[in-house]
Amino acid sequence: MFEQRLVLFATLPLFACSPANQENLQTSNAVAVNESGETAVQDEAAGLPSYNPENIPGMARIKNKSYVLKSALWNTLNIPVCWENSSNIDDRSRVKDAVTASWQANSKVKFFGWGNCAPNAQGIRISVADTGPHTKGLGTQIDGIQNGMVLNFTFKNWSQPCTESEEIRRSCVKSIAVHEFGHALGFAHEQNRPDTPGECTKKPQGTSGDLMLTPWDPSSVMNYCNPVYNNDGKLSKSDVDTMKEIYP
Numbered sequence: 337m338f339e340q341r342l343v344l345f346a347t348l349p350l351f352a353c354s355p356a357n358q359e360n361l362q363t364s365n366a367v368a369v370n371e372s373g374e375t376a377v378q379d380e381a382a383g384l385p386s387y388n389p390e391n392i393p394g395m396a397r398i399k400n401k402s403y404v405l406k407s408a409l410w411n412t413l414n415i416p417v418c419w420e421n422s423s424n425i426d427d428r429s430r431v432k433d434a435v436t437a438s439w440q441a442n443s444k445v446k447f448f449g450w451g452n453c454a455p456n457a458q459g460i461r462i463s464v465a466d467t468g469p470h471t472k473g474l475g476t477q478i479d480g481i482q483n484g485m486v487l488n489f490t491f492k493n494w495s496q497p498c499t500e501s502e503e504i505r506r507s508c509v510k511s512i513a514v515h516e517f518g519h520a521l522g523f524a525h526e527q528n529r530p531d532t533p534g535e536c537t538k539k540p541q542g543t544s545g546d547l548m549l550t551p552w553d554p555s556s557v558m559n560y561c562n563p564v565y566n567n568d569g570k571l572s573k574s575d576v577d578t579m580k581e582i583y584p
């Protein structure tokens with residue numbers, strides 16, 4: 337059992353959210369920047385094996401396909417969500433509201449629950465920590481996985497530009513939640529796609545999908561090359577079109 341767990345752990349990729357920076361953080365105020373770039377993405381994997389799809393048997397052959405991981409789509413439209421640890425009711429509400437107003441409002445998917453996680457809780461299990469936000473897989477790969485999604489509410493260690501003001505911090509909480517819930521619904525990073533244009537130089541991160549339903553989308557909430565950080569938590573037209581296609 338222990339060995340099996342180790343193997344599973346070693347093959348679980350992380351799906352990170354890129355940190356905010358001066359260029360892409362949407363705000364009317366100047367932001368003091370501590371641009372940590374991709375370093376923070378690496379940092380968040382501290383303690384975990386670094387993820388390289390080419391080192392994982394079977395992964396290399398699909399690494400050049402992307403967007404949505406079809407096999408990880410939920411076969412239900414009602415997806416339970418719970419919190420592992422945070423008692424910050426206001427930020428918990430912000431996350432719920434942002435996800436409800438984006439993915440849920442534009443599809444038939446309904447996220448329900450949103451209370452504290454029971455020991456054997458199924459669905460999306462969110463923990464809050466001051467580290468790089470991420471999910472431990474795409475779609476149903478995190479169903480019932482403890483700490484399957486990690487969100488950040490404080491940003492003292494990771495993505496300090498988010499602490500410039502309370503308004504900006506709240507904006508980071510919301511837009512990151514929308515991005516990570518995209519992963520939880522089965523969306524891979526947009527820049528992982530094989531048709532990513534040369535001007536997007538962000539490296540692929542996490543497992544790629546295997547289904548492309550819309551043209552490459554610079555405005556996607558899942559695209560590190562979007563000049564607007566996580567598209568300010570607003571789904572692009574292609575995000576919505578894809579959502580309607582995969583959860584009809």
Ligand SMILES: [Zn+2]
Binds near residue numbers: 351354515519
């Ligand atoms: Zn991500």
